[in-house]
Amino acid sequence: NAGVTQTPKFRVLKTGQSMTLLCAQDMNHEYMYWYRQDPGMGLRLIHYSVGEGTTAKGEVPDGYNVSRLKKQNFLLGLESAAPSQTSVYFCASWGTSSNEQFFGPGTRLTVL
Amino acid sequence: AQSVTQPDIHITVSEGASLELRCNYSYGATPYLFWYVQSPGQGLQLLLKYFSGDTLVQGIKGFEAEFKRSQSSFNLRKPSVHWSDAAEYFCAVGPVSQFYFGTGTSLTVIP
Numbered sequence: 487n488a489g490v491t492q493t494p495k496f497r498v499l500k501t502g503q504s505m506t507l508l509c510a511q512d513m514n515h516e517y518m519y520w521y522r523q524d525p526g527m528g529l530r531l532i533h534y535s536v537g538e539g540t541t542a543k544g545e546v547p548d549g550y551n552v553s554r555l556k557k558q559n560f561l562l563g564l565e566s567a568a569p570s571q572t573s574v575y576f577c578a579s580w581g582t583s584s585n586e587q588f589f590g591p592g593t594r595l596t597v598l
Numbered sequence: 599a600q601s602v603t604q605p606d607i608h609i610t611v612s613e614g615a616s617l618e619l620r621c622n623y624s625y626g627a628t629p630y631l632f633w634y635v636q637s638p639g640q641g642l643q644l645l646l647k648y649f650s651g652d653t654l655v656q657g658i659k660g661f662e663a664e665f666k667r668s669q670s671s672f673n674l675r676k677p678s679v680h681w682s683d684a685a686e687y688f689c690a691v692g693p694v695s696q697f698y699f700g701t702g703t704s705l706t707v708i709p
Contacts, residue, residue, distance in 0.1 A: 517694055526607075528688055528699040529642075536695060544696060576641065580694055585630065585649055587697065589642045 488512050492577050492590035499567045499597045507562040507593050509577030517580035518560040519544075519587070520552060522573040529576060535560055567597045600625050602691050604700035611679050612708050619674040619703050621689030630697070631672045632690040633663055642688065648672065659683070681707045 493508040509518065516537045521529040531544030535554040549571060551563045560579075564571060577590040601624040611617055623629065630649045634642040646657025653665040663674045672689060684707045689700040 519697070521699075526701060528602075528701040529690075530699070531696060534696065542695070545698070586632070586644055586647055591641050 490577055490579055490588050490590040492575075492593050494593060495591065496594050497596070499564075499595065501568060501597060503567050504563070504565050505567065505595075506564075507575055507577075507595075509560045509562070509590055510558055511560075511579040511588070512558060513579060513581060513588065514557070515579035515581055515588075516557070518554065519578045519580075520550070520560065520562045521576045521578065522546065522571075523576060523592075524573050532562065532575075569597045571595065572597045600629075600692060600696070600698045602689055602698045602700040604687075604689055604703050606703045607701070608704045608706070610706040610708060613681050614678050617674075617676045617679045617683070617705070619687050619689075619705070621672045621674065621700060623670050623672065623689075623691040623698075625670075625691055628667065629691045629693060631663075631665060632697075633657065633661070633672070633674045634688045634690065635659075636686045636688065636702075638685075645674070645687075679705075679707055681709065683707055 490511045519534045520532040523529050530546045533552040535541045538557040541552045553561045575593045578587040603622045632647045633645040645661045646655050648655045648665045656662050661676050686702045688702050690697050
């Protein structure tokens with residue numbers, strides 16, 4: 487039982503490049519989330535999903551797209567990276583039986 | 599709209615002293631409430647949570663928090679701080695579909 491995993495752990499992009507962050511969970515959770523964490527800002531919700539095939543915008547969705555084609559995976563895409571998207575990205579899933587979020591280890595993204 | 603306020607950006611306490619970290623929220627109903635701790639370069643660890651029942655909840659590492667509906671607060675407490683408690687602490691609130699996090703309180707523990 488790996489919990490929530492994120493790929494990659496680190497990434498450096500140039501402005502304008504695209505990339506996809508992968509989040510996977512093996513707990514059969516319906517809800518999944520993508521957050522970004524910036525110094526002094528706490529975690530801010532980018533997008534979330536309440537189940538396979540559904541996604542919704544969170545607090546800071548601009549510049550990001552997501553997809554939930556399989557229940558266990560939640561992908562975060564950056565179509566044209568900008569320096570303002572330099573951040574640490576955390577994925578999470580919600581356990582209905584335990585009433586808590588399970589977080590991945592994070593992805594540190596730098597956009598030059 | 600939902601919001602979470604952690605009024606104290608940084609707190610310094612002596613080892614062995616008591617600790618209280620404040621969290622105030624704005625939400626229409628009783629939300630899920632959480633406290634997390636994060637060490638530098640690490641992920642988030644759940645300290646405790648509240649969603650119903652007894653308003654005083656116990657968590658890991660000797661932490662507790664009290665939900666006060668009338669004050670829209672969920673303050674975190676510890677009676678005796680250890681040097682290993684130095685970290686960043688985050689309060690989070692919300693319904694399951696959309697959690698909001700506070701901006702965090704950085705805790706320094708001096709010997």
